[in-house]
Amino acid sequence: MIELVLGGARSGKSAYAESLLKRSGSNVVYIATAQAFDQEMSERILHHQLQRPAEWQLIESPLVLAETLDSLSNSEHYLLVDCLTLWLSNHLLADESSLAAEIDRLLAVLARMSCRVLLVSNEVGMGIVPENRLARRFRDEAGWLNQRVAQIADKVTLVTAGMPLVLKGQNL
Amino acid sequence: MIELVLGGARSGKSAYAESLLKRSGSNVVYIATAQAFDQEMSERILHHQLQRPAEWQLIESPLVLAETLDSLSNSEHYLLVDCLTLWLSNHLLADESSLAAEIDRLLAVLARMSCRVLLVSNEVGMGIVPENRLARRFRDEAGWLNQRVAQIADKVTLVTAGMPLVLKGQNL
Amino acid sequence: MIELVLGGARSGKSAYAESLLKRSGSNVVYIATAQAFDQEMSERILHHQLQRPAEWQLIESPLVLAETLDSLSNSEHYLLVDCLTLWLSNHLLADESSLAAEIDRLLAVLARMSCRVLLVSNEVGMGIVPENRLARRFRDEAGWLNQRVAQIADKVTLVTAGMPLVLKGQNL
Numbered sequence: 001m002i003e004l005v006l007g008g009a010r011s012g013k014s015a016y017a018e019s020l021l022k023r024s025g026s027n028v029v030y031i032a033t034a035q036a037f038d039q040e041m042s043e044r045i046l047h048h049q050l051q052r053p054a055e056w057q058l059i060e061s062p063l064v065l066a067e068t069l070d071s072l073s074n075s076e077h078y079l080l081v082d083c084l085t086l087w088l089s090n091h092l093l094a095d096e097s098s099l100a101a102e103i104d105r106l107l108a109v110l111a112r113m114s115c116r117v118l119l120v121s122n123e124v125g126m127g128i129v130p131e132n133r134l135a136r137r138f139r140d141e142a143g144w145l146n147q148r149v150a151q152i153a154d155k156v157t158l159v160t161a162g163m164p165l166v167l168k169g170q171n172l
Numbered sequence: 173m174i175e176l177v178l179g180g181a182r183s184g185k186s187a188y189a190e191s192l193l194k195r196s197g198s199n200v201v202y203i204a205t206a207q208a209f210d211q212e213m214s215e216r217i218l219h220h221q222l223q224r225p226a227e228w229q230l231i232e233s234p235l236v237l238a239e240t241l242d243s244l245s246n247s248e249h250y251l252l253v254d255c256l257t258l259w260l261s262n263h264l265l266a267d268e269s270s271l272a273a274e275i276d277r278l279l280a281v282l283a284r285m286s287c288r289v290l291l292v293s294n295e296v297g298m299g300i301v302p303e304n305r306l307a308r309r310f311r312d313e314a315g316w317l318n319q320r321v322a323q324i325a326d327k328v329t330l331v332t333a334g335m336p337l338v339l340k341g342q343n344l
Numbered sequence: 345m346i347e348l349v350l351g352g353a354r355s356g357k358s359a360y361a362e363s364l365l366k367r368s369g370s371n372v373v374y375i376a377t378a379q380a381f382d383q384e385m386s387e388r389i390l391h392h393q394l395q396r397p398a399e400w401q402l403i404e405s406p407l408v409l410a411e412t413l414d415s416l417s418n419s420e421h422y423l424l425v426d427c428l429t430l431w432l433s434n435h436l437l438a439d440e441s442s443l444a445a446e447i448d449r450l451l452a453v454l455a456r457m458s459c460r461v462l463l464v465s466n467e468v469g470m471g472i473v474p475e476n477r478l479a480r481r482f483r484d485e486a487g488w489l490n491q492r493v494a495q496i497a498d499k500v501t502l503v504t505a506g507m508p509l510v511l512k513g514q515n516l
Contacts, residue, residue, distance in 0.1 A: 002214020006333055006356075007467030008298065010487020086188020125180030126352065127471020128307045135472045136212075144332075148332035159333055159335065160467065160502055161350055161487075161494035163511035167335035178505055180470065291416075295504065297352030299471020300479045315354020315431075322505035330504055339507035 003118040004153040005164075006146060008126075012162030014048060014082050017120050021056075026116070027057040028080035031069075033087040034060045048082070062090045066105040075115045084121035084149065085142050092138055095149055099141065107148055121146050123158070136142075174282055175290040176325040177336075178318060182296075184334030186220060186254055189292050193228075198250035198288070202230040203241075205259040207234045220254070234262045238277040247287045250341065256293035257314050264310055275317060283324055294317050295330070347462040348497040349508075350490060356506030357456055358392060358426055361464050365400075370422035372400040375413075377431040379406045392426070400424075400514075406434045410449040419459045428465035428493065429486050436482055447489060455496055459514070465490050467502070 003020075007013030021028050030052060035043040057077070061068040065087050072079060081087075091099050102135075109115070125143045132137050150156045155169030175192075179185030193200050202224060208214040219324060228247070237259050253259075259278075263271050282289065297315045302308050322328045327341030330342040351357030365372050374396060401421070405412040409431050415417075416423060419487050423432075431450075435443050454461070466505040469487045494500045499513030 006331070008467065008471075008487065009473070010469050010484050010491070012487075012491045054234075071449050085298070123180065123470045124472050125182050125470070126295045126297070128296050128302045128311055128470045131304070132475070139472055140182050143180065143184075146333040147182070147184045148333055156333060156335050160346070160511060161490040161500060162493055165335060165337070165509075165511060167332060176505070230449070295352065297354050298467045298469070299388075300474045300483055301353070301414050302475070312354050315352065315356075318505040319354070319356045322507055328505060328507050339504060339509060 001115075001116045001152045001155075002113065002149070003157070004146070004149050005118060005120045005157050005159060006123050007120075007150065007159035008123050009018055011159045012109065013120050013122075013159040015051065016157075016159045016162065016164055017080060017082065017118055019053060020118065021080055022053065022080055027076065028053075029059060029072065029077045029079050030056045031059045031079060031081045033062050033065060033083060033090065035086075035090060052061050054164065060087065063094065064111045066102065066128045067108075069113060069117070070109045073109070079113065079115060079117045080120070082120040083119065084119050084145060085124065088141055089138060090143055092134070092141065096137075099148065101144060102140075103148075103169070107136045107152070110116075110149065111152055119149060173288045173327075174285065174321070174325045175288075175327045176318070177290060177292045177331060178295050178331050178339075180295050182329045185292055185331040187223065188329075188331045188334065188336055189252060189254065189290055190224060192290065193250055193252055193307060194225065196250055199248065199250045200225075201231060201234050201247065201251050202228045202245065203231045203251060203253045204235070205234050205237060205253065205255060205262065207258075207262060219258035232278070234259065235266065238274065238281045241278075241285060241289070243280045245281070245285050245287065246276050249287065251287060251289045252292070253289065254292040256291050257296065258318055260313055261310060264313065265305070268309075271313065275313075275320075279320055279324070282321065291321060293321065345460045345494070345499075346491045346497045348462075348493050349462060349464045349501050349503060350467050350511075351464075351503035352467050355449065355502040355503045357464050357466075359395065360501075360503045360506065360508055361426065361462055362396060362461065363422060364515055365422055365424055366397065368422055371412060371420065373403060373407070373419065373423050374400045375403045375405050375415065375423060375425045377406050377409060377427060377434065378424065379434060387501055388515075389445065389461070405440065406431065407427070410453045413450075413457060413461070414453045417453070417457045417459065421459065423459060424464070424469045425461065427462040428463050428489060429468065433482060436478070436485065437447075439480075443485065447485075447492075451496070452484045454493065464492065477487055
């Protein structure tokens with residue numbers, strides 16, 4: 001089963017996603033896509049780590065997310081990917097030209113996962129058009145990626161101020 | 173009947189709107205407000221065109237939208253306006269001083285349409301206050317315009333990651 | 345009872361909040377957090393003032409909101425705070441170092457209010473990451489503040505294009 005949890009910055013989407021996994025009682029693999037480029041990012045990563053149960057397995061996968069998921073496709077674990085938009089951003093900064101192929105590969109892997117996967121992603125398209133070209137490209141790609149994942153997802157939830165709103169599927 | 177489909181950039185709002193018109197089985201007039209100022213915009217316009225049925229009539233109306241709609245007010249066709257925020261932006265760039273009058277004229281025409289009209293519009297107010305004065309003006313005007321159209325609309329839908337959420341009216 | 349009304353810029357959140365208070369028939373204290381630094385802000389404040397009933401009491405509280413609310417905690421009035429994000433912004437500009445303590449104080453006061461309080465706040469996290477450090481800080485703090493207030497609120501509503509969507513609680 002594929003679940004997508006969407007939300008803006010500081011919307012509480014990660015905490016909401018984590019609460020779902022905690023309540024499930026499942027063994028969890030937490031797949032982190034964040035890369036600590038600077039002090040600010042390191043602090044954000046640490047802030048998130050401190051809120052997660054110590055027994056959750058951690059895999060850091062800033063770029064090869066498709067391969068990571070593929071290797072776990074028959075896992076008994078409940079997989080939490082946090083977050084899709086950071087993975088997208090990592091690829092955009094690393095090699096813009098291979099982005100389309102990477103996204104296709106990720107979608108193909110997601111479509112054949114037989115374990116439970118929850119993906120967290122940012123909603124970034126509800127502000128003014130950014131003046132920066134790369135920011136516009138990122139905004140476009142993030143919106144398209146969210147649409148494609150939502151389409152194959154069994155459940156899509158939008159989180160605002162910590163409050164979940166189901167956009168697709170039932171409260172499972 | 174007036175319908176408003178709102179969404180952020182790359183939210184899938186246009187594709188959702190088009191799916192509604194395709195399913196209706198109606199004859200459609202597609203009213204495009206986009207102007208191709210540059211390569212990037214030309215590509216976006218082409219991208220949208222390729223996804224629309226060839227039998228839909230196309231009217232390009234980047235500025236005189238009120239007049240275009242007025243001339244079709246008794247049409248048997250289902251009219252799709254994509255999108256309101258581009259029309260607003262075109263007027264803001266062309267002549268800021270006449271904007272208020274243009275918006276009043278559009279609202280007056282919408283209120284007396286006797287055919288079915290679906291308008292697509294951008295939600296642009298959920299980010300940080302823009303530093304650019306014109307961007308702030310645009311954000312204000314877009315928000316106010318969306319409110320006024322929503323008020324006279326029979327149905328308002330917000331699209332996020334391709335998923336529709338009805339804010340006003342029923343699933344018609 | 346604590347109510348939170350969230351929305352983007354020009355979403356109609358203030359007008360929606362005010363309509364709730366008007367319909368309640370209660371005596372209202374309007375607590376304004378806005379400060380007029382410039383012409384543009386003065387116009388926005390005036391625009392809002394003209395839409396409010398003349399009999400509503402007005403308290404301007406750009407910084408000492410916790411103390412203002414505390415002094416009214418047993419009031420028979422229905423209190424409207426418009427808005428939380430301006431109060432946050434005022435503190436961030438005045439003294440960034442005391443912000444955390446100010447927020448804790450406000451939350452503590454809100455938790456023990458025995459009168460009806462409606463707080464209006466901006467959703468600012470659904471755009472692209474701002475390039476400006478202070479804007480990123482503001483976006484983070486606003487998101488976290490909204491989450492904390494939502495958590496203790498009896499009702500949370502998101503307004504888009506003037507249309508309310510209940511995220512928590514019932515239509516009271």
